[in-house]
Amino acid sequence: MREADIDGMGISIGGRNLTNLRYADDTALIADNVTSMKRILNRVDIAGRKASLKLNAKKTKVRHINDTNNPANDIKEDNSKLEYVQCFKYLGSVKENNGSCSKDVRTRIGIAKQKTIELNNIWKDRGILTTLKMAILKCLVWPVVLYGCEAWTLKQEQNRIHAIEMWLHGRLLRVSWKEKRNNDKCDIGYYGDGCIKSCSDHCAGKNNSCNHINGTCDLGCVPGYQGTLCTQAKLSTVFNTTICFKLQKMGFPTHLISLISNLYTNQSATIRWNGEHSGHFHINKGVRQGCILSPHLFSIYTEQVMREADIDGIGISIGGRNLTNLRYADDTALIADNVTSMKRILNRVDIAGRKASLKLNAKKTKVMYINDTNNTANDIKVDNSKLEYVQCFKYLGSLKENNGSCSKDVRTIIDMAKQKTIESNNIWKDMGIPTTLKMAILKRLVWPVVLYGCEAWTLKQEEQNRIHATEMWLYRRLLRVSWKEKRTNDSILKELGVTRKLLSEIHKRRLRYTDHAIRNTKTDLMKPVLQGKFAGKKGKGRPPTTLIDNIEKSSGLSLHQISQRSRDRNKWRAVVMSAGDPIDEHGDGYK
Template sequence: MAMLKTKQIRNSSSIGFPGGNVKSDVMETRKLRPNIRIATWNVQSLNKAGKTDNAIKEMKRLQIDILGICEMRWLDSGEMPLDGYKAFYSGRTDGAHEDGVGIIMTQKIAAKVKNFPPISERIMLIQLENNPVNINIIQVYAPTLDKADDIVDEMYNTINEIMKKLKKNEINIVMGDFNSKVGEGSTSDAVGPFGLGERNKRGDTLELFASTHELVITNTWFKQPKRRLYTWKSPKDKAEKIIRNQIDFILINKRFRNSCTTVRTYPGADIVSDHTPVVGDFRIRMKKVNKKLMPNFDLRKLKEQGIESKVIKILNEEYQERPKSNAETEMETLQKTIKKIKMNLLKPDRRLKKSWMTEEILELMEKRRLEKGNKVEYLKYQKIIRQRIRQAKENEMIEKCEEIENLQSKHDDFNIYKKVRELTGTNKRKIGRVLVSEEGSLILSVEEKKEEWKKYIEKLFYDTRTDDIPNATGESGPDILEDEVRVAIALLKNRKAAGPDGIQGEFLKLLDNESIKRLTTIFNEIYSSGKIPESWLKSEFIAIPKKASAKTCDDYRTISLMSHILKLFLKIIHKRIYNLCEEQIAPNQFGFLNAVGTREALFSVQVLFQRSRDVNCKVFACLIDYKKAFDRVKHEKMVDILKNIGMDAKTINIIVNLYWNQTAVVKIDGDHTENIKIERGVRQGCVLSPILFNLYSEYIFREALENINEGIALNGIRVNNIRYADDTIVFADTIEGLQTLIDSVVAVSSRFGLEMNVSKTKLLIVSKEHVSGAHLKINNTRIERVAQYTYLGTIINENWENSQEIRCRIEKARAIFNKMSALFKNHNLTLATKIRFLRCYVFSVLLYGVETWTVSQEMTKKLEAFELWLYRRMLKISWTDKITNKEVLRRMNKDTEIVNTVKSRKLQYLGHIMRNRNRYILLQQILQGKINSKRGPGRRRTSWLANLRQWYDKSSAELFRIATNKVRIALMVANIRNG
């Protein structure tokens, strides 16, 4: 470390913080604080194999602590640990590997990162917590000169907004490739005299930006040889015609300009880019900041025999030896015991990630760097490096494939999925974009984010609910039994995130009989009194982006984490009330009920509308979109409904106390907002919420559609709606009838607190002939008519044919295959393993909703062609090889299966419907009932049932009769699969 001598009454410059010079009265020798090296470099892609390792190698060689990257070309935004370093990146969200910025820093400095807002693919911000002064670094990649000025203006407007948010008494650094030339000579306080070349128009823009925010362009303030000033060299640069420019800069606020001791470029650095790194030495005091880190635990260790037995012993002994107390104290005891176990026994083993990069390749990179002046030798080494990288990556792939095969032999699905994610590169930790307020301004600090989320959640769940907690009286349910607790524990799912109390379901499954008995006593105490422990009433909201470009709070979906013990308690309540609630639900509702789901909802809509069209019965359908339906439920009305259906008083009081006393916090960047009161909506993530919402929705539609005789006449009964939770289709055979239905549904929904999203609610008309002049209005606003609509993940259209949906499914499956091509095209995995992954990842996407398809001959050929397209790529067969389909299947050692799967699943589903009359009475009516209309002249279209008649050579009557016989169905399916 360098030494510095200071003499009496001699001034020395301040280091790392503002203020005057420091005076020293005596001669003393002191150690200089170590410099921090900050650099920026346009690397022209880190998306190529070996480039990231190359960047790390250069950082070590040049002793760079923080390296800003331009043209990183990584997708999305997030952070990634590297070998002793950490990368933060912000890229495009449209799948294009272009632009992108990033910052790589040492792990020691990365521990000081308190905030990382990825603004866009051109701008990102890193905020470092430091003492005495925090550091803010903005990394920028400006558009090249061929891009429109509007894009440049937009970029500077965004940076201006960020700068206004940053504190002036903190160190603010803006750096990157600005694609601007400020030129030689000082023209203001922002630009020094030691620039390079001539200024251009964008150089004026950069100077104006720097002056506005009191920044200095550090490159221009240090006298250096010209080879230490240029940052970009043209591919046409020659000894006789030098074309080099200074377009990359590091800017710092004037207040801290003295902390920068020198800035220069290093043309000897090499990463196969025409830019050179701009490196600045900064005397900045970097003090250790203690950050509270959330500990990680490996719950899979509970499956290890030695650890499992220890945990069972400690958990039960410590829980039982404590004296019995009230519910709140009992929960605290259990919480402390489990926390102690996790800290002592379940800490994850530290496993160093093995890198494919070899020392030989790094040495070759160094040799290539030394030959930068010799183009022939440089290209020779570049060719060798590419070959070595290809071989190293191949060796890594072989190792990973061997690991997957080994895990598959052990049936370890959890680690198989983990390895597949590693293999396909989908294991990066992604971070959402920067948050924007309702007014449209950027929100950068964690405190501002917390305040914005608090305001949003308060507004979302605010209601004029009475503060007086309703109390139900009357019949009470029986005490909770130990067997009920055991059954509920067995139903708890593993690997679910814990609530605020930190207790996971895996620990509850290790309770012995005595502990379960004690827990049952606590449950009965709570059930009888209706008083719920405070720790159960607090939920933790996690914000998940609905889309890649999420900006405002409304663009996020909040997922609630709650106590697993509360989930256990409510599972018992749910089992008791389910049948009572289900009796109230109409057969038109397919959401959150046993034995029905999206498949049944899609089947009902597809077949009913298809049959209506075939007999010239027009269908006028309104596809309703409610605004946050689950969050708008009025608690008082919900309690009235529970009393109305005859639910027992104990259960109602539990639900009332749960809803009236609940609070929530939002987790933001590892921190939490203040407690927020929830005054409306069903509880997110709660076991009871689905059935409670179904009841609420049922009462809305029961009241709205009462005494309205509109819809499609099916066996003389009007069917006018199909629902999956809040995803609702209301329909009629006339536009006037639909308007009557919608007016009533809108009015009643409003009284129950639900509001329709008029902009997203659509009108779809299904008819053989085009219908014009039909309009639908909600609150005097005309609803948009669409030719197609995505309902429950499938496309429905006014022509009512499945060809478009099947084409869409094929393309979605193709996209998944291409995304995972590293897995499917790898020759180191056995065909059996690849086929298993193909069925798991690709066929599952392709065949979503297959039971509802009506498949034409053309679509059958497309499905077969797509399957063979997959096999050809798995075998790496080019279209120029002229290999027959028969030979492809021989090499795959299998027959085609997709079309046979479609045929067998449709037949099995018919059997499923016909054998369960009570459950599927509406589906049977839709399939077999008579629609009050007549078929027109002309050839019939292929229908859902016609597919089965053609494939199995049976009449409709025969199919309905066979469908009730499970053995006959199984035989017919076996015949199809066996060809």
């Protein structure tokens, strides 16, 4: 647009010349007469072709404001006459040449009605409370009507808006036009316990029985009472019966189960492959792909499966509480204190899972013995398949070793960080990018890879040396310093104007997580795990370095002092900010 040089050809608004309005590739050119519009179109077309952009004559329309007589047939683009229109859609709103909003209002109302009809399964469901239906109406349908309303100039359109509101309420209550009911009677009003004043869903006999059972009078219906009966018959055909049953056993309200079932009614999907779409097909099993509710439904489903497996008391004791499993989505870790207990847990979980149409994958299931490298675990089977014994496995992106060490995880993370740095070589080689910006890119792209899961690391001197060496390797890669130059670490840090901070950042993140674990009141499991309060005897020999040892060394406080300081967030924040590694601050010992 700047190269087109169209300034001064548009219209004047508040002393400022306006020639175009743009949002992404939706552009509106503005002029005060036909001649100016031709010049603007010509210059924009020439400048666009130079930039490999071409105006689409079929999609380009011409509209004369307050001039319906001018057909605008003399305005052309690429020897094609542009179509003259009295209104067009811009950013989802219909714009008329007389400035009216009547067509836009009618269009929004039509879309809102279509959306309401698509939700008929919800309005028809007697198991969903009217209050919840009203909330759904306001969340899903009202935004359709209100889109772009800030720019409306309303006249007679107000009557249309009043009418559509009453139509929506009538649709929600399933009131037919044949009933000839007054709008005042269709207004949704409430008595106690979610009962509504009027409803056409129930006959007089059902109303009387509802009133008698619930001890109420002059009520149209009691949705909570009727909903249970309607939902039981409906969920078996519309919603996955197993999921419905699990939700009911977990104690979820009937109206919420009914609402979820309506989301799964007649759901269909299509497959896109190489730009082509297959035909639509119905989905009869599983949760909706891409739905934000799906992970929660799956978590609820697996939670109920674990409850039905009845494995409480078979696991290990931590802080007086029994722990049998750890779950995140479909990544499940079963825990037991001996082989016999593990067999029982696996057997019960397998049986409960098969009843819920879930099957354990023997190929992906691994067995790891903590502090017992001699046991091969070949006698543990699932579905007549021996489970593989491993000394470490990856859980939630981190490597867990059977001796509690984090050395393999640190090495793996360092390798990933180096690979990420090599992939960004074009940035480090670019002489046009300032070093300060390269440092910012390094901290945003590579440091998060190194720091992933560092809060749970129990670092020994060997791992700390690796982290120091990795940080200096990253800095040398950024400056393109070869090992052949034999430059000292101090010279690299001096050129960048920084000190080593990677290990200090690990200490600070670990202290922040410690504060979160100690002050967390939602679960009583995090603090005992952090303190290492496990049942049983300790092994012979020197006790290994623990996480709490690292925390005490980083903060310079004892465990009791840490518990006291963490109660005051300001004091603990000061502890975190003062934490660091001596080598990071001074650089001693790593020239």
